Amino acid sequence: MLAISQATDPRSGITMSYPIAAHMASGAGAPNGVISAPVLTALEARSTTIRVERDEEIVAQEDLAINCYQVVSGCVRTVRLLEDGRRHIGEFLFAGDMFGWEALDRHDFGAEAVTPVTLRRYARRDLEQLADQDRGVARRLRELSSCRLRSGREHMVLLGRKTASERIASFLLEMAARINPDARASIELPMSRSDMGDYLGLTIETVCRRLTRLRVDGTIAIDGTKIAIRDRRALGEAGCERVMH
Amino acid sequence: MLAISQATDPRSGITMSYPIAAHMASGAGAPNGVISAPVLTALEARSTTIRVERDEEIVAQEDLAINCYQVVSGCVRTVRLLEDGRRHIGEFLFAGDMFGWEALDRHDFGAEAVTPVTLRRYARRDLEQLADQDRGVARRLRELSSCRLRSGREHMVLLGRKTASERIASFLLEMAARINPDARASIELPMSRSDMGDYLGLTIETVCRRLTRLRVDGTIAIDGTKIAIRDRRALGEAGCERVMH
DNA sequence: CGGACAGTTGAGGCCTATCAATGGTGGTGG
């Protein structure tokens, strides 16, 4: 197993693992990756770190898919706009998440910074080449695909069959799990109500109303952008969460 | 490029390509695959052809993901059931489509036969092994993942932001493109109204009403399970379809 | 201080779900 290189972000001071290296060497059910360090190092050498301000575009919908990205810090949303202005948000991405590598010739969704964001940019062909050279990387990419497909399907069930209350509850649990797996702590939601609505297939007003409902019920506590889960059990039931065997 | 082996289904008499071979050797933007014929042949040798009757289960939700499948003929639906009986259909799969290979340890959706179905069953580990041995196969799998992710996202926009009319219109165009790309011909929809509803996040009644609306408007013609698209332009506009550049 | 903007809350309307009834079709058994 490759040792994960560490680095410290000069801005945030947060210590983090090197992007691709971290992804390729770790992973939940990752098969023991036989990844050659030199190859990874070469990829990292050809990558660029970029900074994107809040609400700025990272890739435009329909852009030629030359590059892919990994979030180093901050939060990113993937966005699809319909002709008449309706908006849908595909995913929220956080530190460690990658996007754009799974595109065909063009990016089907745009990507924008929800907060100020630091990104690492790679040429997709470099990543492809790496996958060709190293079966461990190829496996990890397959596994990443599977994860994205799975969470995408989960979200489809939410959009297709869940009520507003259930969507909000599921969303809060999802964010809690991703932002701060520590059950006790309150989470800082980086996105606006509008973003939440466009992710959940709801309007801002409905998002607000359901949140206040949960608040008055004592299930959550709201303080500006911070939300604390007071009754995780109630939230789980409200969200129709499945128990995995 | 590997020549695609041909075979004739003893039941339907339809000539078709060998499953995996076809997938691995073809594909829209497929990089010129360097796939060794012997490896593919070995995989095919270890596969099984099975027959499943209408409405029978192929894989159960939460099943251990030992096998994956390719549809040889017929139509398959992937299904997720919520505790209270609400149902969501993830995808409809037709001849040539594969499913189950992208699972993690368990299948997150079940799979059922919409029509009587012929399937080819492969051990996932065999396919994984093939991908490890042959970078062309690995590439093709990545490409397949990308396609599934893309169509999944498209469907999320439908579920999150489109009206009932738009969903029906999009659905008809999608099915027309998959079942019979020939614009003129009428298409035979293999699935029930209930299936359509659970795929589109609607009820049977709404599906019916929107279909009859399209019929009286002269946009489509309905004859039992057969539907003919009379005005493709109107359907495209009704469905909010994007024009790809 | 005023404007812009996100968030919240209220009032009312529309779209879709729900409940219900009918028609059509295929399968079954008398």
Added chain:
DNA sequence: CCACCACCATTGATAGGCCTCAACTGTCCG
């Protein structure tokens, strides 16, 4: 052969959930 049943599709009536429009608050910032 036909009565009967089960099931799917369709259509109607009604209800309810979410959207739309609108007003108000609080905060940030020039």
